[in-house]
Amino acid sequence: MHVARMFILKRVVSFGGIIVLPCTSLSACSLSACHRLRSTKRHSPYSSVDSERYSSLVKSVMKSRVTSQSPETLQAEDEHIYGPIVKAQLPSSRPDMRVPKTLHPFLHCEETVEAEELESGPPARISSKRGQDKSSIPSVTRILQQTLSPEQIFYLERWKKRMIAELGEDGFKEYTQNLFRQGKLFHSVLEDILMSGESWKNKSSLETPEYPPEIQGYMKSISHVLEDVSAVRAIESTVQHDTLNYMGIVDCVARYRGVLCVIDWKTSEKPKPFLSNTYDNPVQVAAYAGALNNDGNYKYQVQNGLIVVAYKDGTPAHAHQMSSELMLEYWKTWLLRLDEYTEQRSSASSAFSEKR
């Protein structure tokens, strides 16, 4: 049976919970027809079906359920329903069997400086270096954005399209602006708290009226994580890799349960109970740590990472601690992304000079 037709059948089956006749095209089996079927009498929905005649069809549909849908098949199906995705690329899986061109070390030197006196002063806050052409130094965020996998681009476009269909262009714009505003507010309040020494530990709860109402839930969400945070060394501080030539801003460097970590705070609408739910966040953290370790402004090394996902309803945040081994793995992934970005840039610039 043709693959696309199979999906239509599958979706129809799930829409109405009714087995319908095989159809040769979407027009022959429109969604409105399905709704009509759905709204008909509820008693014994299978009574009108010649089950013997369609038993092989039913079997084949059921058998196909073990096969997961891929971006290719979803795209074909979505194009029937929503029309083609404007920026769609042919998705292909990217099994990372590749190795970075150069395996730059994650740490600047093997001996990690652990001098206690470094922890005594206030947290560092190095703002971006002045007097340099910043446009020539790409940021971690930009590199990650420019090197998203085709799958990521596909699912993000698909999500955007669905959201616009639901909220409209303006509604979608407002929705994303609101997400950004909340994230920024959360970060800035957290920054103040962490700058204030460890006074947050004297509070029984971070859910106090002094914080803006829209982020009180997030503060409650992270309160149990903050209990384990100590010795804050840097907040919202610029890091720049001396040789790999990229920069970024780390949210926080502190000890979490006694281990020095690069900490990244995130707000999320969906629960992210596993590290694998956080998409590129681990790569981002490894990139920051690698930059910090190779930035002359910082006299210490950080081998571990922590991603904290906070929730608006106050549900306890998920804190994903990354071991030094895991950080090294993500460091390699980061180096690959960096290679990819460099290749993109060089091919773009050579195309530009050819044009001229």
Next chain:
DNA sequence: GGATCCTTCTTCTTCTTC
């Protein structure tokens, strides 16, 4: 002082039945 940059988020199929 204005312009620009970084960052802030968003993704992974989806439903019923027991």
